[in-house]
Amino acid sequence: MPLKRVLHWQPNAGTTVNTQILNEVTQCVESINGVKEGRWKATLTYYKPILRDQSQAPELPRDFLGISLPEQPNKYYLIIRGQRIVLEADSSIQTIMEKLQSYKSRVALYFEGFQYQLGDFQLRVGKVTPTHSDNLRGIIMEVEYLPLSSIDKSRQVMEEFVDIWKEAISKRSLPGHFMHMEPNFMEYGLSDHYSSQHTAVQYATVMAQLIATQSVQAARN
Amino acid sequence: MECVVQGIIETQHVEALEILLQGLCGVHKEHLRVHELYLKSGPNLGHVTSEVRLLCNLEHPEPWTVKHVGGALRGAGAEQISVLVRNMVESKASKNVLRLFYALGYKLDHELLRVGSAFHFKRGAWITVTVSSINKMLKLHAIDDTVPVTLGIQVVEVTAPATSENYSEVAAAVSSFCEYLAPLLHLSKPGVSTGVVPTAAAAAASLMSDGGGTTL
Numbered sequence: 001m002p003l004k005r006v007l008h009w010q011p012n013a014g015t016t017v018n019t020q021i022l023n024e025v026t027q028c029v030e031s032i033n034g035v036k037e038g039r040w041k042a043t044l045t046y047y048k049p050i051l052r053d054q055s056q057a058p059e060l061p062r063d064f065l066g067i068s069l070p071e072q073p074n075k076y077y078l079i080i081r082g083q084r085i086v087l088e089a090d091s092s093i094q095t096i097m098e099k100l101q102s103y104k105s106r107v108a109l110y111f112e113g114f115q116y117q118l119g120d121f122q123l124r125v126g127k128v129t130p131t132h133s134d135n136l137r138g139i140i141m142e143v144e145y146l147p148l149s150s151i152d153k154s155r156q157v158m159e160e161f162v163d164i165w166k167e168a169i170s171k172r173s174l175p176g177h178f179m180h181m182e183p184n185f186m187e188y189g190l191s192d193h194y195s196s197q198h199t200a201v202q203y204a205t206v207m208a209q210l211i212a213t214q215s216v217q218a219a220r221n
Numbered sequence: 222m223e224c225v226v227q228g229i230i231e232t233q234h235v236e237a238l239e240i241l242l243q244g245l246c247g248v249h250k251e252h253l254r255v256h257e258l259y260l261k262s263g264p265n266l267g268h269v270t271s272e273v274r275l276l277c278n279l280e281h282p283e284p285w286t287v288k289h290v291g292g293a294l295r296g297a298g299a300e301q302i303s304v305l306v307r308n309m310v311e312s313k314a315s316k317n318v319l320r321l322f323y324a325l326g327y328k329l330d331h332e333l334l335r336v337g338s339a340f341h342f343k344r345g346a347w348i349t350v351t352v353s354s355i356n357k358m359l360k361l362h363a364i365d366d367t368v369p370v371t372l373g374i375q376v377v378e379v380t381a382p383a384t385s386e387n388y389s390e391v392a393a394a395v396s397s398f399c400e401y402l403a404p405l406l407h408l409s410k411p412g413v414s415t416g417v418v419p420t421a422a423a424a425a426a427s428l429m430s431d432g433g434g435t436t437l
Contacts, residue, residue, distance in 0.1 A: 080321065087318055096273065189317065
């Protein structure tokens with residue numbers, strides 16, 4: 001499948017993300033001739049263990065999450081970041097997890113927005129919001145390069161495109177910038193050939209970064 | 222959901238059963254070699270202990286299957302049908318699924334190797350018949366070093382996927398199919414042991430002599 005990079009908006013110190021920034025980013029995609037194609041939506045859920053005895057805290061993962069991606073509507077991805085595990089399963093794994101009653105949903109987030117076509121690239125810009133409210137928690141962007149599946153072979157063209165994009169957005173003098181943190185896919189047992197599991201890992205990495213940024217800001221405030 | 226019945230047959234009659242199944246279903250058997258791992262949640266995980274099965278079909282090592290078998294249908298209606306109707310959910314999963322469940326706090330309870338054959342066909346419902354020997358491993362995950370749990374006996378399982386809307390039709394289809402196998406083995410709800418049938422030897426001899434060509 002075509003390779004993609006998932007970027008997130010990193011607000012400058014002391015600032016927070018808001019809908020005005022999201023509007024500006026969307027306008028920026030349209031100003032570089034991105035053709036609007038339709039909506040997209042991904043869902044990410046953090047799970048926490050159900051413990052019989054709360055006083056005993058066994059070594060269970062606190063960073064266990066599940067992701068559904070629009071590119072694979074019949075699949076579900078489970079990730080434990082700390083142990084570098086990504087699992088691809090059928091959507092029915094969610095029913096199995098519910099029936100097991102050993103983990104429950106702690107928080108769920110939507111990533112949703114519009115998709116744009118720009119030559120060989122497909123861009124998706126969207127907001128990150130909790131499933132039960134409209135509070136903006138972050139801005140996310142997927143950059144997909146349609147002709148290639150090899151991460152190494154597409155590295156240069158991808159970096160060139162992201163540089164152009166960053167330059168275009170910097171002209172708007174917004175209080176922040178887009179950031180890409182490439183996970184070490186090999187640690188997850190993933191190859192150079194891009195798959196939806198790579199996308200799931202990128203989302204988990206972006207979420208960890210968003211949480212870290214918001215924790216720092218909360219501590220400052 | 223699924224409808225299920227089980228029975229046992231002496232290994233010496235398995236060939237006759239396979240001939241009969243092939244004649245009845247019009248499909249060839251598929252070889253079955255499945256490593257089954259039964260996991261249970263750790264001592265403090267979940268309000269009650271939960272169980273999940275991970276199945277690796279050694280003929281096609283990826284994907285694995287995650288299987289959760291839930292409670293059986295209860296009540297007067299369920300008592301009257303000869304087939305067990307139970308909740309069952311399956312999901313395919315990548316091969317690191319065992320690692321994931323260990324990381325989530327699940328422990329290996331036991332594991333076994335199922336070797337035999339399977340028949341998939343449509344007969345009123347999508348029915349799967351497996352005829353297999355159950356083997357235990359002498360060392361952890363040693364799939365090449367196993368011994369049969371019950372020497373000379375194989376397990377026959379008939380299953381069919383169902384929904385809450387159609388389970389009675391599916392159960393009827395399974396039930397009526399099982400009647401054709403009656404001369405060789407008796408199939409009943411899991412946990413209700415009925416043993417081998419006395420007519421098995423004669424029925425097997427008859428099947429072997431005419432190659433299963435008899436129309437039932």
